[in-house]
Amino acid sequence: MPELRRITSADVARRAGVSRATVSYVLNATPGQSISPATRDRVLEAASGLGYAPSAAARTLRTGRSDVVLCLLPDWPIGNEVGNLLGNLSTALAREGLTFVAHPGSREDRPIAEIWKAITPAAVLSFTDFSDGETEAMQAAGVALVVALLGRAGRHALELELPQQLTGRRQAEHLTGTGHRSLGYAYPDDPRLRIFADPRLAGVRAAAGGEPVVRTVPLDPVAAAVAVDRWCAEGVTGICAYNDEVALAVLAGARRLGLTAPRDLAVIGVDDIPAARLAVPPLTTVTTDQGALAAHLATTVVAAISGRSAPLLSAADLVRVVIRESA
Amino acid sequence: MPELRRITSADVARRAGVSRATVSYVLNATPGQSISPATRDRVLEAASGLGYAPSAAARTLRTGRSDVVLCLLPDWPIGNEVGNLLGNLSTALAREGLTFVAHPGSREDRPIAEIWKAITPAAVLSFTDFSDGETEAMQAAGVALVVALLGRAGRHALELELPQQLTGRRQAEHLTGTGHRSLGYAYPDDPRLRIFADPRLAGVRAAAGGEPVVRTVPLDPVAAAVAVDRWCAEGVTGICAYNDEVALAVLAGARRLGLTAPRDLAVIGVDDIPAARLAVPPLTTVTTDQGALAAHLATTVVAAISGRSAPLLSAADLVRVVIRESA
């Protein structure tokens, strides 16, 4: 059995006939160092020839900072669209030389300190915001950047807040644009979702003429029917739903009452999940350009890590209405 | 401004009035070392008093192994159910002292070597299987365990293969149990999903009387109608769909043809997504106990890391049919 040993930069140095320091300078393209093209090539060839892979642990120990960006996922079920965003974020950050990883699971079953202590990330992203103590502890441990994407406005940049509001705006604009005067907002049943729901509702409020009638709609046809019945009694004709699933519940509730969309009630969702176009009737919804959003998040993270100032998000054409038949 | 320095075990040792080695022995409860209760308490108190957090990088460097379990996600969109599985897996591994992280994004845009090099995980999980070279390189770099959950049968344990097959079995059993003799299988449009679809189809084959009529069904009502039309012409009366979304497409296609489920065509899905119970008619589907599956995966990983043999999966009551109206 062949000896299975890690290949270190010392191996590369030996093979290239130079010192280990030179190897490090070549492979990291350290500025301010002058290396002759000849030895540079020798080092590069030796490294790839041996299949050298620098030890991240050693590098992190030395520099006090890794190239990992950690994203703490919330404990509520992540849907297709968040998964999509994470995928795009991962490729966008990879393009900048950063490694993106996500940690799912609630914060309760494991203190989040355990997590970033085990990774030593360059940046930590979270959907919810941190306590001041947490932020402080992380920065003391060498985490360069801590960002909450949503949550109570603090001194953090809430980068996702704006697109969420815009989502609500577009919903309301579409309904008022098609003649609906009195709007309802179908709020999700799960209280953990309010962190997303509140900014969307705020967007609806801003774009709707009057105050929308907010009602919680469970993902159940019978319960949804009750909500729809009361909306109709109040003269509401257009419903902005928190997302497509809630919108499907509204449609199912309306169907139980013998109502058909969009004639009796217009419904518009968010996310454009696959089930939306397969619904009865096909669901009009609002979709976000996750690729562009992820790219912006990535540049924000990179800028913050390297100390530059982050560009502003031009959210205007990020969110788009997909018109089908339900509204 | 207060000096912001990392608290090391040397700080703890100084404060407790002992050597650094003693601190390490106490905090890691190293077997074979005898520490007096008095000094043990002093060390423990000093550590918590200073808020000591061991550097994962240093520990990883020293031991050559971290307590991180890395899961490589495929590049196709992960749905609710996979997200659920990841969450459960995360909490199950946390209970064993392991930190779970997921890396989304395709393998193409970043060689996977870059990823595990940046993390140095104790184990790597993947849905697809690795090339032999990749496996070898990872083990050379100190990764203890490499597991492919699905894929071509190799020398790896394909832990997810069995539950997937069982899923297909349960679908077919339900349909044959309700009198359907001639079955069809609605295969997903996206070729990247075949890694999940093939074992499920194999399960249907094993449980169905004859060979099911396999047809690809895109997530589009019009295209799905074409498939349904041909199935009906062939005398097929029950459809096992790859998942709930494909099942919804089949239902939408049937509706376009004026057919109603389950009278003209019985349809059964997989996953029990929220949209399933809101469909017309509410979708009968097969659901997996993700919590139990995750727990089994976690114990398998832990067993493999610590060199013990893994327990077998008792898959029997893991998969369950949710009977609604479509079949």
Place this chain on the structure above:
DNA sequence: AACGCATACTGACACGTGTAAGTAGTAAAG
């Protein structure tokens, strides 16, 4: 000839940890 000054490197240290090997001190056994 002396000096400055780039170029092209090398030697040595530090990061924070786990652990093997060693060392006093005490106590029981021979």
Place this chain on the structure above:
DNA sequence: CTTTACTACTTACACGTGTCAGTATGCGTT
């Protein structure tokens, strides 16, 4: 009184890297 065994530690090294401070060589200038 020596030996052995055990307790309760400490000293010292290694893990693999980045980087500061040197050093030797060549070259143009004073």
